[in-house]
Amino acid sequence: MPSLQEMAKKEGAFAGGHRMCAGCPVPIFTKMLTRVTDGYEIVAGNATCCLEVASSIFPYSAWKIPWIHTAFENVGASMSGVETMYRALKKRGKITKPYKFIAIGGDGGTYDIGLQSLSGAMERGHDLVYICYDNGAYMNTGVQRSSATPMGATTTTTPMGEQSYGRQGNRKDLSRIMVAHNIGYVAQASIHDPVDLSEKLKKAIELDGPAFINLLSPCIPGWKIAPDMAVELARLGVETKYWPLYEVIDGEYKINYTPKKEVPVTEWMFLQGRFKHLNKPEYSDVVDAFQKDVERNWNWIVRQAASVELLSAEVN
Amino acid sequence: MSKVLAITGAGAMSEGMRQINPDVVPAFPITPSTQVIEDFSQFVADGKVDTEMITVESEHSAMSACIGAAAAGGRVMTATSSAGMALMWEMLYIASSMRQPVVMTLINRALSAPINIHADHSDSMGARDAGWIQLYAENNQEAYDNLIMAPKIAEKMDVRLPVMVCMDGFIISHCVQTMQLEDDDKVKKFIGGFESTYPVLDTENPSTWGALDLQDYYIEHKRAQHIAMKNAKDAIKKVSEEFADIFGRKYELFESYRIDDAERVIIAINSVCGEIKEVIDERREAGDKVGLLKIRSFRPFPYEEIAAALERVKIVTVLDRSESMGAYGPLFTEIRTALFDAPEKPMVYNRIFGLGGRELFMSDIHDIFEENKTYLETGKVEKMFDYLKVRGG
Numbered sequence: 120m121p122s123l124q125e126m127a128k129k130e131g132a133f134a135g136g137h138r139m140c141a142g143c144p145v146p147i148f149t150k151m152l153t154r155v156t157d158g159y160e161i162v163a164g165n166a167t168c169c170l171e172v173a174s175s176i177f178p179y180s181a182w183k184i185p186w187i188h189t190a191f192e193n194v195g196a197s198m199s200g201v202e203t204m205y206r207a208l209k210k211r212g213k214i215t216k217p218y219k220f221i222a223i224g225g226d227g228g229t230y231d232i233g234l235q236s237l238s239g240a241m242e243r244g245h246d247l248v249y250i251c252y253d254n255g256a257y258m259n260t261g262v263q264r265s266s267a268t269p270m271g272a273t274t275t276t277t278p279m280g281e282q283s284y285g286r287q288g289n290r291k292d293l294s295r296i297m298v299a300h301n302i303g304y305v306a307q308a309s310i311h312d313p314v315d316l317s318e319k320l321k322k323a324i325e326l327d328g329p330a331f332i333n334l335l336s337p338c339i340p341g342w343k344i345a346p347d348m349a350v351e352l353a354r355l356g357v358e359t360k361y362w363p364l365y366e367v368i369d370g371e372y373k374i375n376y377t378p379k380k381e382v383p384v385t386e387w388m389f390l391q392g393r394f395k396h397l398n399k400p401e402y403s404d405v406v407d408a409f410q411k412d413v414e415r416n417w418n419w420i421v422r423q424a425a426s427v428e429l430l431s432a433e434v435n
Numbered sequence: 436m437s438k439v440l441a442i443t444g445a446g447a448m449s450e451g452m453r454q455i456n457p458d459v460v461p462a463f464p465i466t467p468s469t470q471v472i473e474d475f476s477q478f479v480a481d482g483k484v485d486t487e488m489i490t491v492e493s494e495h496s497a498m499s500a501c502i503g504a505a506a507a508g509g510r511v512m513t514a515t516s517s518a519g520m521a522l523m524w525e526m527l528y529i530a531s532s533m534r535q536p537v538v539m540t541l542i543n544r545a546l547s548a549p550i551n552i553h554a555d556h557s558d559s560m561g562a563r564d565a566g567w568i569q570l571y572a573e574n575n576q577e578a579y580d581n582l583i584m585a586p587k588i589a590e591k592m593d594v595r596l597p598v599m600v601c602m603d604g605f606i607i608s609h610c611v612q613t614m615q616l617e618d619d620d621k622v623k624k625f626i627g628g629f630e631s632t633y634p635v636l637d638t639e640n641p642s643t644w645g646a647l648d649l650q651d652y653y654i655e656h657k658r659a660q661h662i663a664m665k666n667a668k669d670a671i672k673k674v675s676e677e678f679a680d681i682f683g684r685k686y687e688l689f690e691s692y693r694i695d696d697a698e699r700v701i702i703a704i705n706s707v708c709g710e711i712k713e714v715i716d717e718r719r720e721a722g723d724k725v726g727l728l729k730i731r732s733f734r735p736f737p738y739e740e741i742a743a744a745l746e747r748v749k750i751v752t753v754l755d756r757s758e759s760m761g762a763y764g765p766l767f768t769e770i771r772t773a774l775f776d777a778p779e780k781p782m783v784y785n786r787i788f789g790l791g792g793r794e795l796f797m798s799d800i801h802d803i804f805e806e807n808k809t810y811l812e813t814g815k816v817e818k819m820f821d822y823l824k825v826r827g828g
């Protein structure tokens with residue numbers, strides 16, 4: 120694996136001058152796409168989302184690699200088409216170089232409206248890395264809730280009101296759904312840890328077959344945070360175990376980072392305007408439920424990883 | 436070798452696809468177009484084509500994959516019907532607006548609800564503004580011929596638009612008819628190789644596809660599409676001429692059947708035209724001056740050409756096999772528009788028939804000619820718009 124300094128010297132896939140918000144962490148991973156591995160032509164596709172809209176306002180484009188967007192709910196399918204045409208042309212001797220394909224969607228385009236086309240693409244086994252940047256709502260259209268929105272968060276469709284504390288119920292665990300596709304590689308990564316992220320990207324890209332990376336990506340207006348807080352909030356998301364960093368290789372779980380000390384999830388929540396209203400005694404049950412859910416999820420992953428260790432110990 | 440064979444309409448389309456041997460075929464089954472992709476899957480399994488198939492999980496994904504694959508730089512085909520195309524709706528517009536020369540067999544079937552699997556044109560007529568070239572066919576032979584011509588039309592550099600090759604569900608798709616299947620090599624030679632434009636796979640000249648296009652450019656891109664669709668008219672004519680030179684069957688934008696000296700004409704689309712021709716022949720025997728104008732290209736629509744063809748006609752009955760609730764039938768609307776500038780306008784009126792596959796028999800077509808005879812004699816169109824063969828009507 121090249122060091123971050125070495126990586127930075129390579130040509131990035133994504134230029135400055137795009138229209139993402141100041142402080143938006145999304146370009147951290149788009150710039151990496153061509154830098155983590157050598158020897159492949161990289162082609163990217165995008166679902167409709169912040170990244171798509173802000174990177175391709177005609178006649179400008181931030182993309183220095185071939186890039187295609189067609190709609191919101193279908194990047195799994197449209198990139199299946201691109202990848203399949205590559206195989207068809209290679210078979211017919213019209214292309215010789217090795218290619219790798221990346222599909223990018225937000226949580227709305229991935230957890231919700233694009234879940235079917237993602238599922239189809241993964242199940243069919245296309246050589247495709249799907250990266251979901253999860254900022255926990257439909258940000259591009261003005262912060263509406265998605266199934267990735269955490270409990271209690273206010274969005275413009277789950278506002279705080281006399282009858283509501285914000286988003287009700289638990290978020291969907293998409294990473295687990297992707298594990299259930301029995302693909303070679305599934306990982307959760309975070310935008311604050313470029314070393315871990317670049318290693319995961321490299322593994323996913325170099326894998327022959329479908330791979331899925333779910334990436335925690337704080338959003339400045341959506342989370343109601345200051346422009347210099349995105350990376351810190353991603354870090355705290357991991358430290359509080361809201362967003363465990365783990366990977367599942369051929370079905371085997373591995374935790375990539377275990378926080379050194381227990382940090383209550385409130386230390387992450389109450390730095391964000393979207394949870395601020397919960398910082399009152401009358402909402403302690405919501406906050407407790409949130410904390411419990413985080414622990415339950417973490418423990419589940421720990422058990423999966425432990426069973427892998429147990430099994431391999433038995434074999435040895 | 437070229438051969439005459441008995442085959443279903445759907446089978447004819449899969450044979451055509453086998454001969455074309457597209458690079459990629461994304462597909463999802465729906466009655467009555469399923470046979471096309473089933474047959475084609477067998478061709479792939481048997482190595483008769485080396486196409487890469489994508490057995491997608493929905494028609495929305497089928498069209499999305501078609502667009503991705505075509506933009507990547509190769510020839511792409513698919514097939515669907517009814518609800519399948521309705522699910523593609525969003526992507527139909529994106530295919531044409533991204534100027535991808537995808538070729539799709541559309542076996543016409545009624546849209547739900549109520550759910551119904553039989554022929555009408557509500558699927559393709561609803562998509563008439565989607566920016567696709569639409570070619571229609573009376574029988575297997577025409578559908579097959581249209582399919583062979585479609586890639587050439589779609590891929591012309593001044594066109595670059597997708598083509599929908601339509602035929603009636605069951606009546607044509609599942610009916611065995613004899614037709615001429617042309618020689619494989621001759622077909623391949625006729626179609627030629629695929630020339631890509633700014634392919635996504637060109638990493639040396641990376642292009643951005645599907646950008647956000649705001650007030651400052653969107654309308655220019657739309658007009659460019661409009662111009663391409665206008666160019667398509669010439670492309671259809673030219674490719675049809677080349678086709679006739681090689682294969683001997685002649686096609687125009689529409690077919691004029693015994694209308695040169697006709698006073699009363701029916702205008703219609705697809706399989707019903709077969710029966711109409713039979714009825715015309717019978718009536719002609721008895722000296723009745725009747726004719727048929729059969730639409731082949733509905734998009735682009737040949738307004739001037741149709742107006743010229745109807746110059747001496749006195750009355751026109753337009754048969755629509757789909758509804759535009761709250762308006763006249765889609766074909767009627769176009770025909771009236773075409774006739775508006777004619778120096779001597781014929782009388783023209785609209786009949787809806789055959790929704791959900793209801794048959795129109797030869798006796799019913801005789802009735803139409805009787806009715807328009809009365810209208811002509813009295814000089815009055817009694818009913819501008821009506822349903823044919825409907826209970827309570």
Ligand SMILES: Cc1ncc(C[n+]2csc(CCOP(=O)(O)OP(=O)(O)O)c2C)c(N)n1
Nearest residue numbers: 167168169191225226227228256257258259
């Ligand atoms: C079929 C369809 N429905 C709705 C929209 C409107 N829309 C565009 S992007 C978007 C939200 C995207 O949310 P997400 O995927 O989370 O990405 P983000 O904007 O948060 O980066 C919505 C609702 C659309 N473009 N297409």
Ligand code: SF4
Nearest residue numbers: 140143169258338339
């Ligand atoms: S709204 Fe959020 S995700 Fe979108 S560009 Fe701004 S910071 Fe990034």
Ligand SMILES: [Mg+2]
Nearest residue numbers: 225226256258
């Ligand atoms: Mg989002």
